Amino acid sequence: MDRGKDIREAVIKYSDTLYKVCIVILCNEQDVQDAIQDTFCRYLEKRPQFHDAEHEKAWLIRVATNICRDMIRFRIRHPKVSIDEVENTLAAPEQKEILRELLELPMKQRTVIYLHYVEGYQVKEIADILGIKEGAVKVRLMRGRRQMRELLV
Numbered sequence: 001m002d003r004g005k006d007i008r009e010a011v012i013k014y015s016d017t018l019y020k021v022c023i024v025i026l027c028n029e030q031d032v033q034d035a036i037q038d039t040f041c042r043y044l045e046k047r048p049q050f051h052d053a054e055h056e057k058a059w060l061i062r063v064a065t066n067i068c069r070d071m072i073r074f075r076i077r078h079p080k081v082s083i084d085e086v087e088n089t090l091a092a093p094e095q096k097e098i099l100r101e102l103l104e105l106p107m108k109q110r111t112v113i114y115l116h117y118v119e120g121y122q123v124k125e126i127a128d129i130l131g132i133k134e135g136a137v138k139v140r141l142m143r144g145r146r147q148m149r150e151l152l153v
Helices: 003-026 027-045 052-076 083-090 093-104 106-118 121-132 133-153
Strands: none
Touching: 003 027, 003 052, 003 083, 003 106, 027 052, 052 106, 052 121, 052 133, 093 106, 106 121, 106 133
16 A cells, blocks of 8 residues: 555544543644644654554554653753643633643643543553553542542532
8 A cells, every 4th residue: 555645644634632642641732733743753754554543543643752861851841732722722611620620630640531531542552552561550539539529619
């Protein structure tokens, strides 16, 4: 199959998901665009073979989250988008309070909570995507839920 066609299809199919994952992690529109672009560049460079569409999606999310982590490490001084802008971009009016609280969580917790509750991934899938153990995902989910409860009370 034509690699150009593959990348076009992947961009059309997964850009929205990658945008949402990256904006939750980075909270910065410019960084999100860079992360998505870098993710698809790696897709072209690596030319990975996938078993199915879910494998392809999981690979792209894992690459994007790794790129986001690297960006956070190296762009600490880079200005961030305000939480209000993120809320207006991602959330329906009734979800804004929950999104605001989600964005207050540490990156590790907000990433697993987003992947689990918004994208619908199971613990094992999140562990595979992020390259961590299932136990670590469960702990991050537990801690994130606990902090969300405390913040929402």
